Amino acid sequence: MLWAAACHVEASMESRRAYPFDRIEPKWQRFWEDHAIFRASNPGEPGAEKPKYYVLDMFPYPSGRGLHVGHLEGYTASDIVARYKRMRGFNVLHPMGWDAFGLPAEQHAVATGIHPRITTERNIANFREQIAAMGFSYDWSREINTTDPRYYRWTQWIFLQLFCRGLAYVAEAPVWYCPALQTVLANEEILPSPAGPVSERGHYPVERRPLRQWMLRITAYAERLLADLDLVDWPESIKEMQRNWIGRSEGATVRFGIEGEEHTVEIFTTRPDTLFGATYLVLAPEHPLVGELTRPECRETTEAYLRDATRKSDLERTDLAREKTGVFIGAFAINPVNRERIPVWIADYVLSSYGTGAIMAVPAHDERDFEFASRFGLPVRTVVRPKDPADPPSECFSGDGVACASQFLDGLPTPEAKRAMIAWLEEKGLGKRTIHYRLRDWLFSRQRYWGEPFPIVWRNGEAQPVPESDLPVLLPERKEFFPEKGGFAPLSQERGWVELPDGGLRETNTMPQWAGSCWYYLRYLDPGDDRELVSREEERYWMGPQGVDLYIGGAEHAVLHLLYARFWHKFLFDIGVVSTPEPFHRLVNQGIILGEDGRKMSKSFGNIVNPEGLLRQYGADTVRLFEMFLGPLEQMKPWSSQGLEGPHRFLARVWRLAMEEDAEGRWVPRSGISTEGAPEEIRRLLHRTIRKVSEDLEQLSFHTAIAQMMILVNALTREPIPFRDVLESLIVLLSPFAPHLCEELWSVLGHAESLAYAPWPEADPRLLTEAETEWVIQVNGKVRSRMSAGVDLGQEEAEALARGRPEIEAWLEGKSIRKVIFVPGKLLNFVLDQKP
């Protein structure tokens, strides 16, 4: 009795499944793993004679929460491409690894006392399991982990090369410090918020502090990082963000003498042509000459202003709505072009960190200067007039125009006037053409434990590189994870590690999380190599000719990872480690998946979708298919749990094309699958589908490819019997999307080999061209009729046929035709004379 009841439950559970994905998915995952189906061939191995294709995912930080549907979207897309390219005859490199250093693991350790190594390992195991359950075709023999000493040895090695070439240095500079995270952060890791700047991770408030820190000279690569954006196939928005971040501006530095002083003040301007309009000079409050130039009679007000400025938060200083403030410091500068005496002010609208920290103010042609001059009653002198004299004259004109009241520049358009002025300044030795970048050097040290140690030892106050043969510098084990108060690095407590027998002291900062991800795509090529970061042969094969062929990941890394990695890559190119100027040729950002309520998925909204439950209910193939069917890959789109039904029903239909249930309710191969050729109509539809799916896969337009396969399956379902050849082609086309189901059906149909390398079908051109087509007949651009007729009809025959149709006759009756538009094989449009 009990037994029968249990059986009944079992049976009803079974019958609720539209097809037995719970049985076939683990089966094929095990098969792929046991047979190393997705191992990519290295140069020299069989398979490497094929053209290579490198399709890369942004590797995840293995958090405690596991994978979310956003990860799965990008990974599914790249997996579909990887599987497709394999079937197209490419040797595909599709690897996965773990970006496992970083703050969350360390914060967890602080909270629980569990070593980050342990939680990291646990999280990685969990991620690996979830990824395997999705049936992604990664080559697991190439798995990497940034926290593995065999990996970070090479991260340290790259740092050493940077250090030895003067591209890594220690400097004291005002840097962002986060009290909550107890570490400094890079400019790129700071976000604006209504309450002031906050950390990207955790959104904690951050503040400026002057600290001694490691910096990487990314600015030395500014020009190449900007120019080489033209070499890559990336979304324009990401390129634009990087361009803005690098912020190139071209202009001139000009030296102003100071009346009665030895000192000169250098200013940077993008408008040297307006030099005759300069009516005062402004220094940033932090400018080094402020103290010396201030006259005794102004000392008191100046110092009060400086005190005020330092007390102000960055938020207050950058608040655009605020009125500009500043004070006159009593000094006068001499304008080099006309020897005019102009006052010197300090004001916090001038930033110490950009250009030279000083500007010439031209209120007639700069909004900010104009606002300041108006407030303090400073003179405004027009030296550029608009090109078009009809334009109403305005008090402040910042556009390009024609120089006036500027002696030797008069009459020159702005671009020429700039050139003329720069030439004049250079000739007189008063200034020179200068290019400035907004990009700053990369703040590279963190006061944290869970990161790569620097391969640096301090001796007599000097930083010395650890010899390459001593790498890796191992991260010492640790029991306590509380960071020290006051910005000291946790590693400084490890005296036995820090203090060397010869009196040297190890650097106790660690590298930022971005370090490991700057070059991981290279390590996949040659993960076990302990002599080199990557061997030349592997690098040439997999990275040639343009680097990673396809890189899929989130847009949130636009100016962080993607800029840093380009910088390191260019450096590695310069020292001969890599052979391409850019690492990632084609970049695609998957759009964010929103919660079902249309809001961003977040714990606080309670709208996070957990993939585990979906996998149990629908299986991996359905989840894969649905993630792709949601909409265009790059678009932001809301999740819909109801929507899963569509792809699920579709897969079940495909299943039932080949399978049927016997009397006991077991799935058995369907009897009566026809081995005869399918009717022509079906064959035509199949070949249109082959063409559409192939084209769409090249363009990553997965949702339209799926829609086309649905059309084919709907047609096949309506046929009384299935056709073996059509079914097999369909299974091959669908296999990149739903690999488990397709492998199972492929083997049911009698194939012994895995589908993974089955050749991709070719569309037969003869079945793509139709002899007959539906013509659209318009009158005055409105569709009034359609007719089925030959595709290659000439205009006269088509026109005659169209005119013969009664509904068209009715529309044309009594009207005179002005002209007829003829689109061969498609359309006729009768354009009538307007009614009088």
Add this chain to the structure above:
RNA sequence: GCCCACGUGGUGGAAUGGCAGACACACGGGACUUAAAAUCCCGUGGGAGGUAACUCCCGUGUGGGUUCGAGUCCCACCGUGGGCACCA
């Protein structure tokens, strides 16, 4: 404020300047079933007319423009999302 992307049915979305709404969800109807689920078939932008097969009008954020023809191209505006923000 500046830069970039995007606005199409109840919903997700489709559409080399040439049939707007493919495909799917949801909804409605039917077949099968004792019944339900599942499955299969049909319908589904809005409006008007017709017993009917059907016919006509309107419709892709708003307003203009180019064109024989505009969701698609151009101009202006409105809205949404993202980025930058006193960078001289």
